[in-house]
Amino acid sequence: MAKNDGKVIAQNKKANHDYFIEETFEAGLVLQGTEIKSIRAGRVNLKDSFATIRQGEAYINNMHISPYEQGNRFNHEPTRARKLLLHRKQIDKLIGESKQAGYSIVPLKVYIKNGFAKVLIGLGKGKKKYDKREDLKQKQAKRDMDRAIKDR
Template sequence: MAKHESKAIAQNKKASHDFFIEETFEAGIVLQGTEIKSIRKRQVNLKDSFATIRNGEVFLHNMHVSPYEQGNRFNHEPTRARKLLLHRKQIDKLIGETKQAGYSLVPLKVYIKNGFAKVLLGLGKGKKKFDKREDLKQKQAKRDMDRALKDRN
């Protein structure tokens, strides 16, 4: 694999179901000790995770990184808040966007890029129940059309 390619480790599939993702940002993650080893072994879960902005810094909460097996006493806390690394202009833009009603920061996926762990943050607006039902109807209709075309050939 080339050095500039990225390798997806974990994805938050529920994010696209619960939010309209309007913009994405790539951010580095500040890790401690054996966390990178656990991430490389794909022992990370983004379910129920979210990002917040405090004192001009972005933090990722509830991202579960399993303790490393050979980490003994140097292991980390699995669900601690992790600082995200973004440019100041990006943080200022996110502060302005998230102050609007209904917008939140959602982690979409974690991947390794050039040897560093990165997270893809999405600026999302929450979906209502009828929006989610409409998406499910469209998915089912597309599935039915694909199935009908496959049977036809």
């Protein structure tokens, strides 16, 4: 389990709704030029992003990093595939687990830790529709109990 010590820039709230997150890993990002400046400005969107493993290396796809406003013609492409920096054992574990039916590698949050951009990725098993409804019922019940206790 990876522990988050940095400043959270973006979160993928939909991931916990769509997946049972079984294990998390902290990964570094390989960035180009002005991407880190856009990340520090908070111009990152994890919606619809996913991670894949190609040729023994992990990549994050569809993560949108907006072009830097003060950038010039050498600005980056917003949704390009970015390499994730993981240990070999972590990549091997992700390969083995993600090949099972129903498992996906999902980015959960982007944050800055010790001056470096990090991504928290999770190994998630897809939820069925009834699982999602059950989670919403439990959240609503917890909210109602908390509200009742507060009103006393």
